[in-house]
Amino acid sequence: MKVNHIRQNVFPVLAALIWGTAFVAQSVAADHVEPFTFTAARSAVAFVFLLVLCLVFRALRQRDFHGEAQPRPGSRRDLAVSGACCGVALTVATNLQQMGLETTTSGKAGFITALYIVIVPIAGIFLHKKAPRAIWLSVALAVAGLYLLCVQESFSITEGDWYVLLCSFCFAGHILLIDHFTQKVDGVALSCVQFLVMAVLSAVLMLVMETPNWAGLLDCIGPVLYVGIFSSGVGYTLQILAQKDSDPTVVSLLLSLESVFATIAGALILGDRMSGKEYLGCVLMLAAVVLAQLPDFSGKRGAPVREP
Template identity: 30%
Template sequence: MGKSLFADLILLLVTLVWGATFVMVKNAVSLLPPFTFNAVRFLLASVVLGLIVWIMNRSVWRSFNRDLMKAGIQIGIWLFAGYAFQTFGLMYTTSSKAGFITGLSVVLVPLFSFWLFRQKIRKQTIAGVCIATVGLSLISFNKAESVNCGDLLVLLCAFSFAMHIITVSRYASKFSAFLLGFVQITTVGIFNALAALIFEKWRIVFQMDILMSPHVLYALMVTSVFATAFAFVAQSQFQKFTTATRTALIFSMEPVFAAVTAYLWANEILSPQAIIGSLCILTGMILAELGGDDSGGSTHATEHV
């Protein structure tokens, strides 16, 4: 198995984890405000990751420097912005529309990559992106709805997530995946904590009946370790062996996994339209994979910077 295919499979596993925790997070934020929940989630993940690195290979901290910190903070800011715009956007638009608009990062990544770094886009990848976008729209839209300010906020979320993927591709091969993930996760945690202080009743996190609620406690444990510490380190480690565009296509499977797990765990019914949309996304991914590397050469991210 080649490094590129193995990297894509790991990123697909990361996407599965994110999609599988959607129902869990949805239940948790019904009790704990979203910025507060994400502050605890990312700061806890930062502590967990820091301890793991210290126990397994503390010598890696010697490579911690100013350039790594700048790169991690830049990546973390884009990731936080994505979460923030999505959170505020959901106050004014529907979750289905937000899901589709967020998924437009699949389209934005190759466009931004070409604009910023002149990364070539293969015809197979363009076709795969288009098919995946159609699939996202089928999953997300059940009826025609007008555009509102929430949609524009979620569009900024899509821009942010696209830039997050691109910046990870830019820096992943230059620094330790563990340290880059640590700085990124810590940055997101700090910004979420500041947002919670400004916008939310954050003191609720100290109410033990809420914090120890099974919905909140299990969601924090699972998302902190698997959906954050593991997921973002894995992305930093393995995205260097694939391209930003293929990563975006793989991440477009998140609503598919979310829908499947919602059906299995919450008895939410998958409509025929959603099934067709899921198949379109899978087809788009396979088509892009068969097309090979977007740059026409090595899949290492350093060649696209």
């Protein structure tokens, strides 16, 4: 039980830390290659990394079972279906976000994307997975904190903002799909298949809608490898492992700390200065996360609250 508690709380925070610090690498890569090219490259790197990881885990299991028949979490069909569904959702979400960033600011995009922390519990109501009532206070605090942290200018709606809003719905769908499929298949294998799907779909879109710049891709190979291995391969796998038997609303709150880590990384690595408004946003975000972890707020630990 204690191991499950650590997995459900530490893993999503680590994922948020990786995603937040990867913002610098993504910004560098955006100066060299177009969105679909970058997404295809990072997804291919993530797939190869996770495939190697799956093979290593398989070899270790065979050693532990001395070549005997061993329990397999889920069939190949379950894995294919879950990987396809999660891969499509993640592909659409990632590329909508990248399209939106062409005409909106990164701060607004970060705030609108993180609205999945509101969409997830609302969608959960229709899926008979209610979040505890008290956790809505955490959601409200997190939204307020995200606004202070991300939005530095007057808030107006642009075409890019609509793309990013659609992206937040897709990310919420991705979280809910993972909540459903992690009960059936191995988490690392699911992450591997979803990135194979993402790499194939993004490569097709790249060839249809872009002119691949191979020289530019080589110029940013470092950021591509970092984002592919850590942000994609490690980060999303941590999310999948964290969501097994967890409340998706609490996990989404922890994942939204990405905005806090991105702001801190910008200050430490790029020398960006944080304003008082941003500091207050960080405090509200952290308060929301702490409240969500209190027993009276999160309800029964280790499982989503379901309607009868």
